[in-house]
Amino acid sequence: MAHSPVMSALTGRCPMCDEGRAFSGPLSMHSRCDVCGVVFDRDEGFWTGAVTLPYIIACFWVVSVLAIAFATGRIMDPALGWFVPVSTVAITGAMYPLSKRFWLGLYGEWGYLYPDPEPAPEPAASSGS
Ligand SMILES: [Zn+2]
Numbered sequence: 001m002a003h004s005p006v007m008s009a010l011t012g013r014c015p016m017c018d019e020g021r022a023f024s025g026p027l028s029m030h031s032r033c034d035v036c037g038v039v040f041d042r043d044e045g046f047w048t049g050a051v052t053l054p055y056i057i058a059c060f061w062v063v064s065v066l067a068i069a070f071a072t073g074r075i076m077d078p079a080l081g082w083f084v085p086v087s088t089v090a091i092t093g094a095m096y097p098l099s100k101r102f103w104l105g106l107y108g109e110w111g112y113l114y115p116d117p118e119p120a121p122e123p124a125a126s127s128g129s
């Protein structure tokens with residue numbers, strides 16, 4: 001029984017079996033689950049959504065900070081010149097590992113994660129020619 005994408009994000013476990021570790025570090029991950037054999041990194045562009053989620057959050061952050069600064073009359077404060085970019089990069093960097101785990105859990109929830117069949121044996125090298 002697969003668990004929720006939120007639990008995958010929090011535990012970093014395989015979203016299909018809940019036992020194997022999907023991640024070997026904050027961002028690095030195993031190519032397949034040690035327990036159930038599910039392949040984690042299947043296609044080109046698999047992680048596009050994981051990059052998009054922190055970007056969306058960063059956009060809301062920037063708009064919120066600037067709206068608050070505008071509402072409080074501090075929109076011309078020079079500190080905004082460094083606070084907005086530094087805090088945005090920090091939030092994006094902090095969110096990306098969670099986002100990557102959440103994205104993997106979503107793929108598990110949607111049924112796009114599955115183990116590959118055993119690879120066919122290599123054909124014997126042909127001699128000659
Ligand atoms: Zn697994």
